[in-house]
Amino acid sequence: MLYPIKRNDKWGFINEKGEIIIEPIFDYTDHFSNEVCRVSNKLSEIHFKYNGEIYYYTSSTIINKEGDILFPFKKNLTINRYSDDVAFCYDEKLKKHGVLDKNGEEVIPFIFSTSEIEYSLFSNGLARIKKDEKYGFINKKNEIVIPFDYDKADNFQNGYSLVKIKNKELLINKSGEIYKTKHKITSVFYEDRAIVKLKNKYGFINENNELVIDYLYDRIVGVFTEGHCLAKIGDKYGLINTSGHTIIEFKFDNVRWIGNGVFPAKIGKKWTLINLIGEIKFEPKFEHISDFNKVLESRDYFDAKLTRAEFNKEDYYIDIQGNLISKIETIEKEIVYTELRELLSKSVEQKQVWDKAEWSYDGFSITKKGAIKPFYFILKCFKKIGLLTNEGIDAYNDKNNLEIGLYRFMFKEDAASFLDHFYEYWYEKQHIANYQIDPNLKFEDDENIGKYWEFYKQVQYNLIQNKENKVEE
Template sequence: MKTLAFLLVLIVNTSTLFAQEYALVREDGKFGFIDKTGAYVIDPQFDKADSFSDGLAAALENDFWGFINIKGEWAIKPEYDRVKMFNSGFALALKDDQWRYIDTSGKKLETPSSEKYYDFEEGVALYRSGEKIGLLGTNGKLILEPTYDGIKKFRNGHAKVNNGELWGMIDNTGKVIIPVEYEEIGNTYKEAGVYGKKDGTFGIIHDGSFNPIDNATKVYNFHGDSKLTYASREKKAGFVNSKGEWVLEPTYDKARAFSNGLAPVAVDKKWGYINEKGEMVIEPQFRDAEVFSASGFAPVKDKNWGFIDTSGKVIIPMEYGISGNFAFFKGAEEKGFVNGLARVKSKKGWGFFNEKGELLGDKWFQNAEPFVSVK
């Protein structure tokens, strides 16, 4: 029994360790990091810093950039003129006017020379040769020879690509998932499909077929695991499925994606929420509204932003801002609840609310970034 109890404690402690999340904050002009209790784990001491990625965070000392570990110790000493965030085990770093990829120990990755270097994301980095783009792997070798005029951001292991005016989609092995034959294509691959436009007609690309949508003038990406996405026809919004069928006719002024079985829609300049049957579950009453988080909270706006639950109850009053754009931050536009906390702005600064509507640590900061895993 003692052995079993020890193993249970070990599992809990290990889970807690791997669930560690820190947020980058600024106080009195210096950057530091807090944990989810609101306490500092790395005191504010840096003139500039970035969020953690792959267990390390970029920080500036004496005009040079390096990377610190979760204890605030230098894992890679500050010797670079500029650095990017880690992704897939590598980060771009600039030294002596030369960009190079370094791993989390600071070792340089040997790669073919290029006129321009791109960040790794989802295990690959773009590689340019002349006017064409291919893919570089984390072993420093080409996965895909430069083939396309453009390759956009990878999402869910897929990226849209183009040659000339036509678009398609590949995965991160370079395999063609959707042929380059569409005038427009969505940027997010989902099991339910990807929207596209072919011969002037909008539709859904699903299971290798293009399913036209009757008279659609605009279609949007599927969101989460929803089987419906929103589309426009004659300046009204409705919802379609993977077959391109109008499941909910376009009768709304505006719409956004379904999440937690609810979607924000606008009627006569007021936003409310419908279910997948088209029933109005939360009556139109807001000046603006966003999709629900996975945990069931959505940002809504009167003069400012607040949050409601799926019953429409206000959890956080509409008194705050929910987006920002800071020079050194990546992903600063995330809004709503992320991993159980919502980042908001007040006249006192930036802070975090939990799902009970409580201000984390009862404290505001000059700046604050969303919490990210540090493991």
């Protein structure tokens, strides 16, 4: 299977070895589900503000596992996760939801409000819909199959939905027939086991309505997987089998679901992975580990080969041995800007130009009078080509300010990104801030920074062309 990763603010996918299979070219992606994955790009010229946040309208489509785009990007469309070969989608102009198939064709018109379909998807041929504060189910022809009789309802799984009327939870099948039981049922059946509850204790029944595991547990974690389930007694977690026998003693501080033959467990303050016979795969070292079981996320794979983990406050994918396979998000400017660095490196000498002048970009700045000049030169250069913001123009006009610094908000996006590379590289190269960026710069009417800017624009153009060519291919 494939796993989403973020590189330089774009999303793509890796395989279980950490190899990039689908290049990071999308603004947003989901996980693969139903053999496809939704992808989106922002329409930066169209945005709106809500509760103080900026939201961008998008253009969206779906891709297959080879990265092929399955239908043209549709503007102002948000696609939810595919299941049963269809997905609920939101039209940002109509402000309504409808259903599209994998060809991008309309299956059900855009007629639903957000409250009517929130968290709904098609499963077992049916989708949950809310009308007048009651839940029922429709088919793909938008025909009502199960009336709107329920106060709560879950999406169908394994042929059943857990519904609620007043305070009573029930299981119904796809015909709307109630599974009759004297027990208080709290889940659908997995591996012929459903969770039941009595006086704050949990047990299990089978589909013959027999109590096969007594009410012994304070909590059940997940469902039965590979013949095992995690449960809690008191403040500790352990592992049981379908007969209710304890396989691993109740000794863990926290656990996640079983998947791929292991489950994450917290021992003290750190997490590790435990196999189904109780062996610790490695010494606890992670701040958190997600599970390898993706059944409730409507994924294509019940057992993932990789899962997310937090290590030293950074997010990684790990395998069941605890190996770090890949960072989930990285910035790799050095890969695409090697040529720019080489250009900046030519004929460099460490010359102290201004006496004790300390300067920086997008950070603190304590400057002496003589160090102001290069800042104004940078501002003047980008003012000429229209890439200063209003704040940048104000800073340029304030020539008597002896504490001026350069900040990203003074520059429009392209210029700010350029200066990110320009200043970051030179700070790393010289290791100090008391040297002029380039000894050749006169900071009067100098062409050097303009030369670097033109080169940068060409690099950006080439990257965009490469991405577009990959999409067309």
